[in-house]
Amino acid sequence: MSAAGGEAAAPAETVTFELLAADGQARRGCVTTARGTFQTPVFMPVGTRGAVIHLDARDYDELGLEVVLANTYHLQARPGTDVVESLGGLHRFTGWDGHFLTDSGGFQIMSLGRRPGGANQPGRRSGGAGEGASHDAKSKVDDDGVTFRSTYDGTRMRMTPEDAVDIQRRLGADIQMALDVCPELPSPPREVRAAAERTHLWAARAAAAMSAARRNHSAGGQALFGICQGGADPELRRRSAETIAGIGFDGYGIGGLSVGESRAEMGPALAAATGVLPADRPRYLMGVGDPARIVDAIAAGVDMFDCVLPSRLGRHGTALTPHGRINIRNKRYAQDATPLDDRPADADGRARPGARFSRGYLRHLMSVNEPTAGRILTLHNIAFLADLVGDARAAIEAGQFAAFRERVNAVWS
Amino acid sequence: MSAAGGEAAAPAETVTFELLAADGQARRGCVTTARGTFQTPVFMPVGTRGAVIHLDARDYDELGLEVVLANTYHLQARPGTDVVESLGGLHRFTGWDGHFLTDSGGFQIMSLGRRPGGANQPGRRSGGAGEGASHDAKSKVDDDGVTFRSTYDGTRMRMTPEDAVDIQRRLGADIQMALDVCPELPSPPREVRAAAERTHLWAARAAAAMSAARRNHSAGGQALFGICQGGADPELRRRSAETIAGIGFDGYGIGGLSVGESRAEMGPALAAATGVLPADRPRYLMGVGDPARIVDAIAAGVDMFDCVLPSRLGRHGTALTPHGRINIRNKRYAQDATPLDDRPADADGRARPGARFSRGYLRHLMSVNEPTAGRILTLHNIAFLADLVGDARAAIEAGQFAAFRERVNAVWS
Numbered sequence: 152m153s154a155a156g157g158e159a160a161a162p163a164e165t166v167t168f169e170l171l172a173a174d175g176q177a178r179r180g181c182v183t184t185a186r187g188t189f190q191t192p193v194f195m196p197v198g199t200r201g202a203v204i205h206l207d208a209r210d211y212d213e214l215g216l217e218v219v220l221a222n223t224y225h226l227q228a229r230p231g232t233d234v235v236e237s238l239g240g241l242h243r244f245t246g247w248d249g250h251f252l253t254d255s256g257g258f259q260i261m262s263l264g265r266r267p268g269g270a271n272q273p274g275r276r277s278g279g280a281g282e283g284a285s286h287d288a289k290s291k292v293d294d295d296g297v298t299f300r301s302t303y304d305g306t307r308m309r310m311t312p313e314d315a316v317d318i319q320r321r322l323g324a325d326i327q328m329a330l331d332v333c334p335e336l337p338s339p340p341r342e343v344r345a346a347a348e349r350t351h352l353w354a355a356r357a358a359a360a361m362s363a364a365r366r367n368h369s370a371g372g373q374a375l376f377g378i379c380q381g382g383a384d385p386e387l388r389r390r391s392a393e394t395i396a397g398i399g400f401d402g403y404g405i406g407g408l409s410v411g412e413s414r415a416e417m418g419p420a421l422a423a424a425t426g427v428l429p430a431d432r433p434r435y436l437m438g439v440g441d442p443a444r445i446v447d448a449i450a451a452g453v454d455m456f457d458c459v460l461p462s463r464l465g466r467h468g469t470a471l472t473p474h475g476r477i478n479i480r481n482k483r484y485a486q487d488a489t490p491l492d493d494r495p496a497d498a499d500g501r502a503r504p505g506a507r508f509s510r511g512y513l514r515h516l517m518s519v520n521e522p523t524a525g526r527i528l529t530l531h532n533i534a535f536l537a538d539l540v541g542d543a544r545a546a547i548e549a550g551q552f553a554a555f556r557e558r559v560n561a562v563w564s
Numbered sequence: 565m566s567a568a569g570g571e572a573a574a575p576a577e578t579v580t581f582e583l584l585a586a587d588g589q590a591r592r593g594c595v596t597t598a599r600g601t602f603q604t605p606v607f608m609p610v611g612t613r614g615a616v617i618h619l620d621a622r623d624y625d626e627l628g629l630e631v632v633l634a635n636t637y638h639l640q641a642r643p644g645t646d647v648v649e650s651l652g653g654l655h656r657f658t659g660w661d662g663h664f665l666t667d668s669g670g671f672q673i674m675s676l677g678r679r680p681g682g683a684n685q686p687g688r689r690s691g692g693a694g695e696g697a698s699h700d701a702k703s704k705v706d707d708d709g710v711t712f713r714s715t716y717d718g719t720r721m722r723m724t725p726e727d728a729v730d731i732q733r734r735l736g737a738d739i740q741m742a743l744d745v746c747p748e749l750p751s752p753p754r755e756v757r758a759a760a761e762r763t764h765l766w767a768a769r770a771a772a773a774m775s776a777a778r779r780n781h782s783a784g785g786q787a788l789f790g791i792c793q794g795g796a797d798p799e800l801r802r803r804s805a806e807t808i809a810g811i812g813f814d815g816y817g818i819g820g821l822s823v824g825e826s827r828a829e830m831g832p833a834l835a836a837a838t839g840v841l842p843a844d845r846p847r848y849l850m851g852v853g854d855p856a857r858i859v860d861a862i863a864a865g866v867d868m869f870d871c872v873l874p875s876r877l878g879r880h881g882t883a884l885t886p887h888g889r890i891n892i893r894n895k896r897y898a899q900d901a902t903p904l905d906d907r908p909a910d911a912d913g914r915a916r917p918g919a920r921f922s923r924g925y926l927r928h929l930m931s932v933n934e935p936t937a938g939r940i941l942t943l944h945n946i947a948f949l950a951d952l953v954g955d956a957r958a959a960i961e962a963g964q965f966a967a968f969r970e971r972v973n974a975v976w977s
Binding site (some may be wrong): 507 | 643921
């Protein structure tokens with residue numbers, strides 16, 4: 152399926168995507184990697200520094216998670232790639248044996264480095280500005296790579312596409328992401344185009360670096376996903392997806408969306424990308440955790456999602472519910488004895504994390520800054536999004552996805 | 565067993581203490597309340613504001629906890645007694661059906677009110693200075709009660725022994741503590757004596773208030789423990805314990821120790837109290853969580869312990885281990901792949917909370933201020949103290965308590 156030969160990655164050996172059901176463009180699939188399988192559509196919570204904030208591996212198991220993100224940028228800075236590698240890689244490091252997908256670090260380098268404070272990014276993509284930025288300075292991108300200052304101590308650092316592959320290899324990711332250039336939106340068309348072109352050059356170099364690692368047997372079964380860019384311009388987006396697909400990867404990230412553009416603008420760009428990405432590879436829309444955008448993207452044929460949204464909202468007191476967002480700090484919940492989550496146990500018989508605690512109790516804990524509250528709301532919000540994609544899987548299997556999407560949009564759009 | 569008639573509490577109806585084994589003065593027992601039973605010696609973690617910091621009811625179950633403390637002072641201020649009561653009392657409020665013991669609030673009123681900042685207290689007793697004090701002002705004790713300013717908003721408040729019973733009744737405690745006057749040590753003998761005398765007057769009033777609540781069937785099976793004072797003076801301590809025992813309570817707190825005096829000073833005072841407290845009632849040494857002091861006190865015939873120590877140490881990076889305290893932030897742990905807790909599963913087959921995570925991982929999480937680290941260390945430290953008292957129970961049953969105490973002291977004294 153790879154249009155390019157020679158240095159290209161050998162995707163079919165590393166990842167398979169089995170299409171179990173389809174409903175329109177929406178796909179219900181199963182991804183198999185060297186580690187095992189996961190069901191799609193999937194929502195992947197973000198463990199920026201090696202842990203989803205407030206949670207640990209025991210929680211991932213209890214939530215039934217199959218994939219968790221880890222942030223290359225943050226981990227290479229603290230505790231450092233050497234340390235994670237010497238402690239056995241991400242799985243032994245964190246005590247979890249599910250799938251880890253690592254981002255390339257490029258998004259953090261650029262969002263943290265955009266301006267002092269790094270605050271001009273929505274920051275919903277994993278571990279960007281707002282997930283611990285403290286020492287920001289301008290990043291500088293050239294054709295060869297990116298130069299930046301560490302947000303931790305200001306050290307001047309350099310990362311090339313080859314470096315990103317090597318760092319993620321040593322971190323022990325199950326799925327690596329190629330280093331990309333991600334402009335915020337809106338940006339001048341010229342900049343969006345230049346970012347896409349540089350992303351393509353870097354993607355080919357990342358693929359070559361991974362091929363080399365595979366030839367010398369140092370890749371340990373790791374998968375590499377390419378990332379298409381192109382902003383919200385459908386034509387540019389389509390060409391970028393074609394170019395990345397032509398290089399040949401185990402799966403495909405769709406980057407540079409949900410970075411400032413409206414949901415209406417995102418749709419055509421997304422459809423342009425999924426329309427040309429190979430049908431037999433998983434597709435991953437990066438940084439999207441809003442229920443309405445998730446179902447839009449599933450309808451367009453996307454399989455994988457990540458976002459810091461459920462944990463960030465949760466620890467600040469916002470809970471996702473079947474009726475929309477609620478702010479648990481609101482005085483109306485002070486004497487509310489109803490549980491945060493009054494739905495029955497999930498399909499696997501697991502009690503939902505918000506089922507045991509009343510809104511009044513959580514309102515109290517949040518208002519006196521007890522970390523227990525942020526933890527419970529984080530667990531709840533992640534379970535909520537896990538349920539959402541689980542319900543989407545069931546709806547696709549049943550051929551009822553359009554009706555499901557309508558129900559979600561009635562609440563979330 | 566009560567020496568006083570008339571207004572005294574009716575302990576035998578509310579709590580029974582079954583002595584299962586003894587080894588010297590050390591007791592292995594079982595306490596039965598209206599809620600159920602718990603095994604002694606017991607360690608009771610502190611949930612200051614309705615949750616042990618970082619934990620929730622699901623964790624209490626997983627740790628196998630039988631009793632958790634809740635702080636009357638903090639809960640009556642936030643969310644307020646009315647709110648806890650309207651949400652069904654502590655058990656429905658927190659989602660936990662184990663035993664809740666509430667302190668009377670007196671320790672907080674006095675330690676928080678002692679001086680601006682309230683920092684002259686060791687603060688190891690539950691939820692005192694350092695567990696959230698922010699707005700301190702002098703407390704004023706008179707014969708009738710205590711006047712203080714709320715640490716939350718500076719409101720002037722008043723609490724009498726009768727108020728303390730009523731608030732704890734409405735909170736829905738399983739075990740209430742009578743309001744006492746707790747001087748720090750060292751204090752002038754005159755002050756220690758006056759505090760004890762006032763404590764006795766208040767204890768009789770608390771017992772009368774509880775008797776009245778029982779007569780009008782509003783006490784819901786709650787137990788009331790009296791508290792003896794007397795500082796580190798064995799004779800004063802003995803007389804205080806006799807006086808409190810003479811009033812007649814369901815169990816007995818030993819207050820005003822571990823508040824500044826040395827371990828050597830604590831011993832004789834403790835022995836003076838346990839020597840005269842009724843053998844058929846549980847005895848509770850308040851605010852002690854140091855392993856050496858716990859085994860000292862068990863040797864003297866104490867059954868119950870509480871302390872903020874395991875959670876406070878844990879969330880700041882200190883772990884209790886069979887070889888003593890370690891500070892997980894230390895650089896020596898940076899690449900340490902050994903688990904925090906390398907002991908096998910506990911007697912009930914439960915994996916210990918520190919078994920899954922390496923010291924290197926926890927060191928990393930703690931050094932980047934991830935709350936996950938404080939949570940895991942809190943769970944670990946509480947499990948450690950639960951194991952300590954569990955081992956003490958087994959040692960008493962086996963008639964090996966002296967050897968057990970020596971092993972503990974070899975590490976902890």
